[in-house]
Amino acid sequence: MGHPEEASRFLANADRAKWHDQTLWMVRQKRDVATGFVSEWEELRSVASAIKEHTLSRLDDYLTEFESNALLNGIKVHWAENADEHNRIVLGILSRRKIDTLVKSKSILTEECHLNDFLQENGIEVIDTDLGERIVQFAKQPPSHIVMPAIHMKRGEISELFHEKLGTEKGNEDATYLTRAARKHLRDKFLKAKAALTGVNFAIAETGGFVVCTNEGNADMGVHLADVHIASMGIEKLIPRWEDLGVFTRILARSGTGQAITNYTSHFHKPRKGQELHLILVDNGRTKQLGREHFRSSLKCIRCGACMNTCPVYRRSGGFSYKSTVPGPIGSILSPGIDLKKYSSLPFASSLCGSCSDVCPVKINIHDQLYRWRQEIMQHNNGQVQGKIFSRMAGFLLASPFWYRVLSSMVTGISKVFPGALKNSFLVWGNQREFPPVPRQTFRDWFDQNAGKG
Amino acid sequence: MSAKEKILSRIRDLSLPPANLPETISFPDRGDKLGGLKKSLELAGAKVIEHNGEGLSFLLSNYFSANVSMLSLVNGVQGNFFLEGINQPGELEGLEVAVIPAAFGVAETGALWLKEEALTFPVLPFIVQHLVLVVSKEAIVSDMHEAYRRIGPMHRNFGVFVAGPSKTADIEQSVVIGAHGPLSLTVVLK
Ligand code: SF4
Numbered sequence: 215m216g217h218p219e220e221a222s223r224f225l226a227n228a229d230r231a232k233w234h235d236q237t238l239w240m241v242r243q244k245r246d247v248a249t250g251f252v253s254e255w256e257e258l259r260s261v262a263s264a265i266k267e268h269t270l271s272r273l274d275d276y277l278t279e280f281e282s283n284a285l286l287n288g289i290k291v292h293w294a295e296n297a298d299e300h301n302r303i304v305l306g307i308l309s310r311r312k313i314d315t316l317v318k319s320k321s322i323l324t325e326e327c328h329l330n331d332f333l334q335e336n337g338i339e340v341i342d343t344d345l346g347e348r349i350v351q352f353a354k355q356p357p358s359h360i361v362m363p364a365i366h367m368k369r370g371e372i373s374e375l376f377h378e379k380l381g382t383e384k385g386n387e388d389a390t391y392l393t394r395a396a397r398k399h400l401r402d403k404f405l406k407a408k409a410a411l412t413g414v415n416f417a418i419a420e421t422g423g424f425v426v427c428t429n430e431g432n433a434d435m436g437v438h439l440a441d442v443h444i445a446s447m448g449i450e451k452l453i454p455r456w457e458d459l460g461v462f463t464r465i466l467a468r469s470g471t472g473q474a475i476t477n478y479t480s481h482f483h484k485p486r487k488g489q490e491l492h493l494i495l496v497d498n499g500r501t502k503q504l505g506r507e508h509f510r511s512s513l514k515c516i517r518c519g520a521c522m523n524t525c526p527v528y529r530r531s532g533g534f535s536y537k538s539t540v541p542g543p544i545g546s547i548l549s550p551g552i553d554l555k556k557y558s559s560l561p562f563a564s565s566l567c568g569s570c571s572d573v574c575p576v577k578i579n580i581h582d583q584l585y586r587w588r589q590e591i592m593q594h595n596n597g598q599v600q601g602k603i604f605s606r607m608a609g610f611l612l613a614s615p616f617w618y619r620v621l622s623s624m625v626t627g628i629s630k631v632f633p634g635a636l637k638n639s640f641l642v643w644g645n646q647r648e649f650p651p652v653p654r655q656t657f658r659d660w661f662d663q664n665a666g667k668g
Numbered sequence: 669m670s671a672k673e674k675i676l677s678r679i680r681d682l683s684l685p686p687a688n689l690p691e692t693i694s695f696p697d698r699g700d701k702l703g704g705l706k707k708s709l710e711l712a713g714a715k716v717i718e719h720n721g722e723g724l725s726f727l728l729s730n731y732f733s734a735n736v737s738m739l740s741l742v743n744g745v746q747g748n749f750f751l752e753g754i755n756q757p758g759e760l761e762g763l764e765v766a767v768i769p770a771a772f773g774v775a776e777t778g779a780l781w782l783k784e785e786a787l788t789f790p791v792l793p794f795i796v797q798h799l800v801l802v803v804s805k806e807a808i809v810s811d812m813h814e815a816y817r818r819i820g821p822m823h824r825n826f827g828v829f830v831a832g833p834s835k836t837a838d839i840e841q842s843v844v845i846g847a848h849g850p851l852s853l854t855v856v857l858k
Contacts, residue, residue, distance in 0.1 A: 362838065
C-alpha cells in the first residue's frame with residue numbers, strides 16, 4: 215500500500231484527523247511567534263545552511279578531526295556502515311558488560327536501524343524513556359512524528375494503555391496524572407539501568423564532543439546514572455566549530471516547538487569518572503545520498519520537525535501513512551534514497567506548496583527535491599508508476615472531503631502564479647463547510663504547468 | 669577495509685566541490701539583559717525571584733518548608749542534606765530541593781549554564797524534585813553566540829544549559845511541568 219491508501223485509513227476517523235491537523239497547525243503557529251521575535255532570523259537560517267553545506271562538502275575531513283578529538287577526550291569511537299553493524303556494536307558493548315537492560319532517549323537513527331527489535335531478539339530489554347516514545351512503545355507502534363512521537367494518539371487511548379501497563383485508574387485521562395505515573399515508572403528504570411543510549415543533535419569536530427537536546431530531561435537522567443553511555447549519530451550531524459552551536463541552538467527549538475531553546479541542552483565530551491562513553495558514527499545510506507547532487511542538501515536536516523507541522527498533507531494524513539522512519543516532507547526526500555521502490559509514492563504526497571522549504575531552518579529546498587524525485591521516479595519507471603500514482607491520488611482526493619481540502623493548499627502555489635485569482639476560494643483548513651468550488655485547472659494540468667518553477 | 673576506511677573513502681571518492689565556511693557571527697547587545705532573562709524564564713515556566721540584600725536562606729524559606737531535604741552548593745544558603753557520604757549518583761533519589769550556582773544566564777533564551785565542576789554529580793539538577801538556580805545579575809549575556817564564546821572550546825567536563833523545569837506535551841499537547849526532571853525551577857537573581 216502506498217501513501218494514498220494509508221492516508222485514507224487515517225482519514226477514516228474524521229474527528230481524529232481534524233484534531234491532528236489543527237494541533238500541528240497550532241505548533242506551526244507557535245513557531246511563527248517564536249521566530250518572529252528574532253529579527254535576524256533569516257540571517258541565522260542562511261548561516262546555518264552555509265555551515266551545514268560546508269561541513270557536507272568536507273565531511274571526510276571533519277569526521278577525521280572529530281574522531282581524533284573525541285578519542286583524546288576519552289570517548290570510544292565506533293564506525294558503522296549500515297544498520298546491522300550499528301546494532302551489533304550496541305549489542306557488543308552491552309554483552310561485554312553482561313548488561314540486559316537499556317534505557318533510551320529519543321534517537322531517530324535507532325528507529326531507522328530497528329535497534330529495539332534487534333536487541334529484544336537478543337534478550338535485551340529496551341525502555342524508551344521519552345514520554346511520547348514510551349507511549350508508542352507500549353502501543354507497539356513506531357513514532358508518527360520525529361518530535362512528537364505520539365501525536366496521533368488521543369488521551370483516551372493513552373489512558374487505557376497506561377491503565378493496562380502501569381495500573382493507572384481506569385478512565386482517568388488527566389494529562390498530569392498520566393505523566394506522573396510515567397515519571398514514577400521510568401524513574402525506577404533509570405535508577406536500575408546500567409546502560410543508557412542517546413541520540414546526538416550536534417557533534418563538534420573542533421572539540422570532539424556532542425550535544426543532546428531534550429525537554430523532559432530523560433536523556434540526562436539515563437546517562438548520568440548509568441555506567442555506560444552509548445551515543446548513536448548519523449555522520450551528517452557534524453558541525454565544524456564550538457561556536458557554531460550558537461547558531462543551531464537558536465534555531466532548533468524555535469522551529470520545532472516554538473520554544474526559545476529546549477529545556478536541556480547537554481554537552482558531552484568525556485565519560486564521567488568510572489563511566490564508559492561510546493559513540494557510534496553511522497553511514498547507513500548517507501554517503502549515497504551525499505553523492506546525489508540534487509538530494510545532497512537533504513543531509514543538512516537537523517530534525518526539527520517544522521516541515522511536518524506545516525505540511526498540509528502530513529497534517530491531514532498522519533505520520534504512519536508514510537511508512538518510513540522519517541515522515542513528512544523531509545522523509546519523502548530521504549526515504550526514496552534508501553529504497554526507491556518501496557517509497558515511490560512519497561514524493562507525490564505533497565502539493566508542492568513550498569511551505570516546508572519556507573519554514574526549514576537550514577533552508578533545504580524540500581519541495582524542489584520532491585519534484586525532482588517525481589521526475590526521477592517517472593524516468594525510472596517509464597511513467598508507469600507515476601501514472602498509476604496520479605490516478606490513485608485522484609480517486610482518493612475525490613473520495614475524501616479532507617483530502618479535497620488538501621487541494622486547497624495548492625492555492626499558495628497557484629496564487630504565486632496568478633496573484634489574487636483564487637484568493638478566498640478555499641481555506642487551507644477550515645471547519646466543516648460546503649465543498650469549495652473546484653479549481654479550473656486539474657491537479658495534473660496545474661502540476662505540468664507550474665511544478666518546479668518555484 | 670574497516671568500516672571507517674570505507675565510509676571515509678566513499679566520501680573522498682565523491683570529490684565534492686568545496687563550499688565556504690561562513691565566519692562565526694555575533695550581534696550587537698540587545699539591551700536590558702536582566703529583563704530579557706526574566707521574561708524568557710517565566711515564559712518557560714520557571715519562577716524568578718530577585719534577591720535584594722536579605723539573606724538567601726531566609727528568602728528561600730518563603731518557598732520551601734524547613735522539613736524538606738535541601739542540598740545547597742551556594743554560599744549563604746544553609747541546607748540539611750550533604751554530599752559527603754554519597755557515592756553513587758542514584759543515592760540522590762528522593763532529594764527534594766537542590767540549590768545550585770549557575771555560571772551565567774542567556775537573556776534571549778533563558779538558558780542558564782551549569783558546569784559539572786559546580787555539580788559534583790551531573791545528575792543532580794535532573795534527579796532533584798525541585799531545582800533552585802542562583803545566578804548573578806552581572807552574569808547575563810545577551811544571546812547564545814555570546815554564551816558559547818564565553819564558555820570557549822576548551823571546556824571538556826559535562827555542561828548543560830537549563831532553560832526551564834522539565835516538561836512534556838506528549839499527551840495531546842497538554843503541557844505538563846515535571847516530566848522526568850524537576851517538578852519546578854526557581855531562579856534567584858542575586
Ligand atoms: S527538513 Fe528542515 S524543517 Fe524539516 S525537519 Fe529537517 S531541518 Fe526541520
